[in-house]
Amino acid sequence: MAVAETGMSSLEAELPQRSARLILRRLRASDLADFQAYRQDPQVGLYQGWQAQSDAQALAFLQEMASAPLLQPGAWCQLGLAEAGSDRLIGDIGMCLAADSASVEIGFSLHAARQGQGLAAEGVGALIALLWACSPAAEVRGITDARNLGSIRLLERLGFARVDSQAAVFRGEACVEHHYRLLRSAQVAR
């Protein structure tokens, strides 16, 4: 069903979205240097599903994400987090609406120098508010390696509850993944 038929606004129409210190916006080719500055940092990528890319690969990704359809069931898409003053990219957030549109999984990355300032919480919180407004999903999900304390703290700060822990294999190594969930109904009740 088209978004217009549901009465929901489209995520595309809500972008760029400004918060106190950030702009949540489309990624673009001109972000390449800033994107690589954190995507090539081994610490930022330590527990991520993605690997560092060459400049050519990263440029192709940014070009694709500049106009990729947002919230297509079953497909990941990525938005940028930029500083409000300079519009320079400092991180990104990925999202994937489930094939049945019942949930959205998210993932996030922030430049190491910009961590510890509440910016990830501000940006991810802004995206979640848009997901409630622009998708039919009843819950937002986050999956994180049990060793990824920064990610766990962020999810819990945003009100996510841990609903499961599963043994997994990440880059050939046994690990545990925590599954987190934030319910739309819990948000509305607050």
Ligand SMILES: CC(C)(COP(=O)(O)OP(=O)(O)OC[C@H]1O[C@@H](n2cnc3c(N)ncnc32)[C@H](O)[C@@H]1OP(=O)(O)O)[C@@H](O)C(=O)NCCC(=O)NCCS
């Ligand atoms: C996960 C990640 C985005 C979290 O970033 P972050 O900056 O720690 O998260 P927040 O925005 O919630 O910032 C919280 C910290 O800022 C501090 N802070 C400082 N000023 C603040 C403010 N004005 N408002 C809120 N918090 C503030 C908080 O006290 C908190 O510190 P603490 O973690 O020591 O308790 C970051 O660690 C990261 O990019 N990791 C690598 C990528 C990754 O693994 N992603 C997850 C996989 S899905």
